[in-house]
Amino acid sequence: MPHDHHDHDHLSPSGHPYQPDQDHTLTRWQAMEIAMRELLVEKEILTAAEITQTVEAMDRRSPADGAQVVARAWSDPEFKARLLADGSTTIGEMGFEAGAMKLIVVENTATTHNVVVCTLCSCYPRNLLGLPPDWYKQRAYRSRVVKTPRKVLSEFGLDLPDDVQVRVHDSTADMRYLVLPVRPAGTDDLDATALAELVNRDSMIGVAQATAPE
Amino acid sequence: MQAHSNSRNVIVMEHDNIRRWHDMGGQPAGQIDLDQHNFALWEKRVDALMVLTSGKGYFTVDGLRRVLEDMGEDTFETMSYYERWVQSVNQNLLEAGAYSLEELSTKMAEVTARGETYGDCAAGGE
Incomplete structure (x- = not known):
């Protein structure tokens, strides 16, 4: 402009x-x-x-980077296995650097939902998602998501069924988490590029699901 | 926990006998504010200085956090994220001997005298 x-x-x-x-x-x-x-x-x-x-x-770094990693994991089971076993090394296959931190990728399933926080500070997988959103660094999120995660997720618009277990991961300066969201239904025909479009930032923090295809 | 008399731990005693202020997981807190501000150039530059100088070994992320935590809860509540970061990066660089307090003071006075706005003052040194 x-x-x-x-x-x-x-x-x-x-x-x-x-x-x-x-x-x-x-x-x-x-x-x-x-x-x-x-x-x-x-x-x-x-x-x-x-x-x-x-x-x-x-x-240049943005959640689009993390989305590429997620889309690849959805479409390539062997990549996904490597990613879950060793996130730091495996993102290097796609040209992303973990740097000094250890990257741990946690997978959402039909029965388990993962959400990430840094209660002590603002640690965040910035190499894959860019700088953290303001709310991630605020007292309200840091304090409450570890105690009443379902309530907090509900405030983000994500209401999980009672039979889904919620796991909250607290990051440290040396260890960052990325959530691998559930692949939306009806996406069998989509390639990795199209799949990446469905992966939003919040779904990789764990306060949302991946977007359903149109 | 034993009572401490040194100034660094006064914060502990005022707030909670068990934990320091920054250890806020599970503590009562209000609504999450989803508003997002755009990162300003000066904020990104602070971030870049942190990444680069810590990468060159002038300090560690633990050093960054130590100063942030020692600033105390009032600072957390009243200053913005990068306002706190710039002070922590500066303190760590001073401790590492990258420059002296006198050099910083002289340079800050010089920068401030260049003009009224960030744009005026940042342009002067380039």
């Missing part, structure tokens, strides 16, 4: 309007970020290019 802005006084050197957050009065914490970044570059601890590339890589 480069041409629908009304205020031409705040253009960046490249001629694009600044994001709204850049138009507000500088905060102390933003000044700290700028100062730290410049000091790290001046001292040759980091390069400006490294920082830019890391932000760009962050922008």
Whole structure:
């Protein structure tokens, strides 16, 4: 939307309007970020290019990455077996990196539903899903999902039958969980690309199911 | 648990004898707020600085969390996620000797003097 802005006084050197957050009065914490970044570059601890590339890589990562992994697991039983046995190594087959963390993939079935939280902080499989949603980091979710998971899931619009067991997985700094949702019915004819379209972020956190095909 | 007198543990005694404030699993809490904000560029840059400098061995994720947890519950309630993170990454980098407190103060004053907005002040150093 480069041409629908009304205020031409705040253009960046490249001629694009600044994001709204850049138009507000500088905060102390933003000044700290700028100062730290410049000091790290001046001292040759980091390069400006490294920082830019890391932000760009962050922008490229999204739940679509995790969705590809789930779709492959739905369509390739041997891949799925490897994924459940060793998530960190197996996502590497698709070009995704687990980094230092251990990735554990937990499978939803007709009788078991898994949901993920980080009660202590905000640990999240960001290499497959991007940055965590705000609610994932809030007190309400972190506190309550381990105690009354069915109630919390119901607030997300997911009402599970009583005979489905709910397992809540608490992440740590070194260990992240990804939920493998149940493959929706009526998808036998879909290829991996079409299947991935059905896999939403919340279904891989475990607060939703995969989307039913149209 | 024994009573502690050092300042770091005052938070423990004020809130709960068993657990510290950040250990919130199972504690009473309100409704989940599903509103989502767009991550600002400065927030992503804080995240990038954390990823890169911890990756180069300046600190560990445990160091990041130690400072976040020591900031206490009031900070958690009143400051945004990356406002807390920037302080923790900074504290860890100071401790690792990446730069000094004096260098940071001088640079922050220089940055602040460049203009009014983040856009003005961030552009000055590039």
